[in-house]
Amino acid sequence: MSSRNRPGRPPTLEAVAQRAGVGRGTVSRVVNGAPGVSAKARAAVEAAVAELNYVPNPAARSLVTSRTDSIALVIPESESRLASEPYFSAVIRGVSTELAETDMQLLLILVRDERELRRLTRFVGAHRVDGVLLVSVRQDDPLPALLEELRIPTVLAGRRTPVEPLSHVHADNLGGAAGAVRHLLARGRTAIATITGPLDMDVGHSRLQGWRDAHVERLVRPDESLVATADFTEEGGRAAMRDLLGRRPDLDAVFAASDVMAAGALTELREHGRRVPEDVAVIGFDDSIVARHTVPPLTSVGQPSEDIGRTITRLLLDEIKDPALPRRHLTLPTTLTCRETT
Amino acid sequence: MSSRNRPGRPPTLEAVAQRAGVGRGTVSRVVNGAPGVSAKARAAVEAAVAELNYVPNPAARSLVTSRTDSIALVIPESESRLASEPYFSAVIRGVSTELAETDMQLLLILVRDERELRRLTRFVGAHRVDGVLLVSVRQDDPLPALLEELRIPTVLAGRRTPVEPLSHVHADNLGGAAGAVRHLLARGRTAIATITGPLDMDVGHSRLQGWRDAHVERLVRPDESLVATADFTEEGGRAAMRDLLGRRPDLDAVFAASDVMAAGALTELREHGRRVPEDVAVIGFDDSIVARHTVPPLTSVGQPSEDIGRTITRLLLDEIKDPALPRRHLTLPTTLTCRETT
DNA sequence: CAGCCTATTGGGAGCGCTCCCAGACTGTCT
């Protein structure tokens, strides 16, 4: 009578125990794969679970374990980017793939303004996730510090500065950029301009540094009049190109820190009557779908975005399992894909 | 002594009650904005909440209310698409925007294979979400039926067939396609081919139907030799174009059911020496970033993807609030953006 | 001033689970 099959409500641990003729403890042990259960008891429980179609109530479990079995992927981005950046989609795919191996769930949180930031703070403060993945952080982003303070495991995709203390995974932006510029240099280009991303982001900064390094290797002093800063948008890339063309009409190559900006640059070059690649060679960064569709198709530095997603997830799961783990920093290689703009 | 400030653990309702000198019930009422609390008590509680930095434990709440305050966005897609389709990103943005108004959270679930489907089933069976948003369903998708059986509020973005019983929101695919074809007809094109999406998806089917309807309006019998089916990928679009060109070398226009396929078609046309738009006019669908970057820039039918995301969210929240609500079906308008391929 | 109603309040019960400990039951060793 006490634990009758309650109509309309899912079966509980208790019900399974009763059905299997064992105690709650035993059922719990079986369900959680804990050791110390006889084969007979295990079989009985498994049968009862199957018959009743029992699924543990996560809220009840969470209440006592204070785990949530979910992590958050936080994307702090101004409106525009998630739309255009295949990078985020790829990272999401990677995270999801890795998570599919576990029984953790993924919460997606877009933080676009002050209000959404407060919402996130509350959310994390309420311990609704076991860990946080932070994608695309800026130098002055308040989030990492906040998360550290809340002592919640956090892994970044990308880093704030070259000396990022938090665990993070990032593409070899510096090496990738340097490789692109070397490639241009090797093809005899001499006035190689660069369109950078925002310099308050490490990606922006590092890719510019790669451009510099490749020059320095050749004992050429990088000429800052060949540098224009933009914001990873197409329009920004276009404006930067216009700017560069005005300043340095003699330029014969451009390395853009993203495909989208490169696409903008391409448009501008065309309007100025410069032929690509004859007059000006162009290289982008990301090797995204955009690169394949420009005319001519864009040579681009690819980063292993999906792999970044997978890797940050793995690091985070490790840190959740053992918060005392030392922070880890991984750099993933980039690859240059030559198409027709060089 | 009984409820001392427990070091390292977040404050509980009980602690707040003690601090404010009221009972648990009162604190609960204040925190949940329930009526029937005196101004004085409310103020005392609010002060205590602020002092202790109290945040309710969602697991405990969920255990008793059996609500989770979160919804799932399920994207059943084969590997390739999430990468290339800005559509999904836009929908996600819309959902997120709408959710930001509430204190609901968004779970993102990618279902790419049988295993992930089982995982989702378990997950929904465990009542880990209050509702499900289902994007891009195929006719034979087992998910909608499953969700209906589990009696969990569900809203679809897109529909399975024109007589979809579940609540859903979709773009006016038929009207948009018909509009595109009319536009082509109006410009004097006479042999208008179409590259369709998979015909087991309503989007594929409806856009083809629009192509047919526009012909029928003009009392022209749609000629099926002008129809080629592809799979929304670039390569597929390209192959379909090749096919069409072989079958109907006289074609003078192509309506493709997605920008990505149109991009593939464009490449193929170029390789066959057809000039666009002089020899062959081309229209795509989605009006995505790809459309702006093809050469020449692609005329395309835009769908309000972000708005779709917002709308499905609103419908779902309503249905969660009142599951007895009748199912609703909304069609959102498309817009034709003319660029240089027509 | 008694009597009755309403607005507010406190706190018991219970949501479904894990944790843990005491007890039962084996088998082995002396």
Next chain:
DNA sequence: AGACAGTCTGGGAGCGCTCCCAATAGGCTG
């Protein structure tokens, strides 16, 4: 045979919250 170590087992306690009801405090009426 008795003691002991190990293996399994059941179930009490408690996680932090909401729900609800009985109790209290005012306020109003006659």
